[in-house]
Amino acid sequence: MIGRLRGPLLEVGDEDAIVEAGGVGYIVRCGVRTLAAMPKPDAEILLHIESQTREDGTRLYGFLNKDERQAFQILLTVQGVGPKAALSVLDVLTPVQLAQAVAQDDKASVGRANGVGPKLALRIVVELKGKPLTTAVFEPVALRPDEPLKPTVNGESVAALMGLGVSETQARLAVETALRDLGADAALPLVIRTALKNLSK
Incomplete structure (x- = not known):
């Protein structure tokens, strides 16, 4: 079993990268958030790997940190959640945000993931209760149980681009690239303008 890969990044595609x-x-399958955070080709990269072996062979899934790999592994324990759905959840929620959503029974936030309907989102929230989704310190008692996750610049920017007819995958990649260049504290209008510029390149 492969636990991690370190070496030159050869290619980055829409759904995977070659290391x-x-x-x-x-060939390593990655989520949009991970692909957007990757360096330019030929730069060295370290990916934490989860291997999935099926009848058609072994597929590698890559993550930039151990928390994301751990959350991916735990998501796969939920009935009805396969690798594609698990990656989709981690595209819209970091492990800490996912832990927060689970603690607050916030199935709406989980249901924002592509391919995750209301029933599956509810199952994810119910079945992940008490499971270690992240090694980070997380105090759910600091939040009201009925308080939903606040909209993020990332999420609102993606929604704005999708409203303009951009596909979800392209929108997420463009926004993640914009936030990487501008910084996490960038204002919403600037992120949207930068993401649109990225799409026009």
Whole structure:
């Protein structure tokens, strides 16, 4: 089993990346958030890997930190959640945000993930109760149980682009790239303008 890969980043596609390790190019499936945070080709990268073996072979899933891999593994324990749905959830919620959503029974936030309907979102929230989604310190008591997750610049920017007819995958990639360049505290209008510029390149 492969636990992590370190080496030059050869290519970045819409759904996966190719990382060279020991002279072999490994195709690694990644979420949009992970792909957007990757360096330029030829730069060295370290990915934490989860391997999934099925009848058609072994597929590698890559994450930039251990928390994301851990959340992915735990999401897969939920009935009806496969790798694609798990990646979709982590595209819209970080592990800490997912833990917060679970603690608050906020199935609406989980249901924002592409391909995750209301029933599956509810199952995720119910079945993940008490499970260690992140190693970060998280205090749900500091929040009211009925208080929903606040809209984020990331989420609102993606929604704005999708309202303009941009596909969800393209919108998320463009926004993540914009936030990486501008910083996490960038204002919403600036993020949207920058993301639109990224799409026009």
